[in-house]
Amino acid sequence: MRDFREQNFYELLEVKPHVSQPDLERSYQRLKRFFGSRSVATYALFQPDELVLLRRRIEDAYRILSDPERRQRYNSELERMDGKLELAGTAAEDSAVDEAEAEAQPASIGESHYTLHEAGNVFRRLTDEARQNIERKAGTQEGRGEAEDLAAGVFDSLANKEGQAGNDLEPDAIDQNIPVESEEVATPEAEQTAAAESDLEPVDELPAEADTEAGDDLEPLESDESGPDELEVLGEEDLSAQGDEKVAAEEKPILPPMPEINEQTIYNGELLRQAREAKGFSLEKLADKTKISIYFLRNLENEVFDDLPALVYVRGYLKFIAQLLGLDKEATVKGLTERINQASNK
């Protein structure tokens, strides 16, 4: 089973590719309830920003699949992409991760130590960037329950997030996002468990590990030399944001130039494409960064406007895309929405 960020529209709506219209509708309505703001089921699982993302993806999926023509087009797209449509972002990021890791790995650290550090690094790269910093904002917007505010709020905070340095990627920031109640419950129980488990230690089975591996009553492991302080030092070395810049800087010479912006510039799909290419982003990379479906990004660039989410969402998308690509936000939103409106009036 795949992460909802990687699921295609059918998987998202938990339906089979040949689902009938009524079944699709039912499944959509159910999911809407389950992941709505009044649902208890998501408690202690999702961060508010993740929920917003999931809801948006569900809306996107329904919008496309509930329209026979769009669904048809989406199907052929899916086939063309060999079913990997929604996975593309993850794969595209890989090469950048490799490079960053190669740099981040000091030669002298022990094996297991390296792995943990690496794990942390990889995780921070691959994790949904939106997760970390937008909780408060998304949370309050959600309370109001208005689609437009919600979308705007999410994209504003995503955009702000993007502009900040890498320090909000630190684990501390993540921890703060955990609801207070969860900490209250987690702590005593964790301690209790730890305490109980250390008593269980079969001393004869795990002679060397008794102190460091409290609670581990599985087979004995090889000894591990890395200490906790080393780990922290390495943790600080995780400079994902800087790594990104570095990669971009190195690639710069071979990139096409940024399109010229002047009075006559028409803000259209083509401009988005040119700006993206000038930044050295593949569509996949942009999709991963923005968490906008690559399908919609492509439709925006190709101006296939009838296959887009609701306009309020598109405006949010555009703001965020413009920010990432270094385009004027207002002009981009204005230009593209005009073109979308023109197209729909035809």
Place this chain on the structure above:
Amino acid sequence: MNQETMTELRVPQVREEEKRETFIVAIGGGKGGIGKSLLTANLGISFAQSRMKVVLVDADLGGSNLHTCLGMDLPEASLGDFVNRRAEKIEDVIVETGVAGLGLISGAEDYLGSANIKYTQKIRLLKQIRKIDTDVIIMDLGSGTSFNMLDFFLYSDLGIVTMIPEPTSLENSYRFIRSAFYRLLRHLEKSLPFRKVIDEAMDPHNETGIRTPHDLVRVVAKMDPERGEQYRAYMDTFRPLLVINQVRSVDDEELGVAVSTACRKYLGIDLDYLGYINYDDVVWKTARSRAALLRQEPDSAVAKSIWEIAVQVAVRLRENPSSTLKKIL
């Protein structure tokens, strides 16, 4: 009506097909006071009344009270006797319950002795439990997510997570499910560096930021793609079951499906929803009169919902489920 269904579904192959090992069903859920013992006792009665042989095991090492839900006094013999080798065979500590075909192994009353059971003792105990000559074993697990509870859960062929419609219970159950899955991986994984990553993941405030099995798979796949695939395959085979207890409103009725969907979407674990039990005063009334609910109040709504759940369990047993952990211990 449900009893008839049950009798038909009655794991028949078990007895006829030679030497099929006993099925183990475990009932856990992370939190205390959510109806694990209520469900264990009454599932046991429904199975026994459907002419299956059942032994209940109070595996709540240290806080046992399963006998109370059966309307019994604390039996003399207990699991502790077997663990501490005062009893030679595990069969020696099975006591009768007054329901034909239903035996009970009472929990260990001496807290210090059994709650801190050692790993080797635990494995021996689990293997002995499986050898008991009966159709089905139902284990009532203690609360919490200690390794003991997780291992008991993973050693079962069907693991039921119980939950009540309260935030803390939801949270505990999610944590229980997640921890059980990590624990399973931990058993299966032989390589030290990867074990360390799993250990990290088990800590909810871990340094790596891994929060879900999805995250873990992603990290592992990055380090070793084949392994990542393997982990993902384990994710697909780990299928705990869900029962919601103390349902009070129409909204709660839908909670099971919602929780199962949320679990699938977020943790990537297919939590199979079995059914719910209503909140009803009849539960504590029967407890007060020291009687088993299913016998004292067979026509109550609660009894009926337990029968429904029993049918669902019997259906799952027909598919011959088998613990992954069993195979490697």
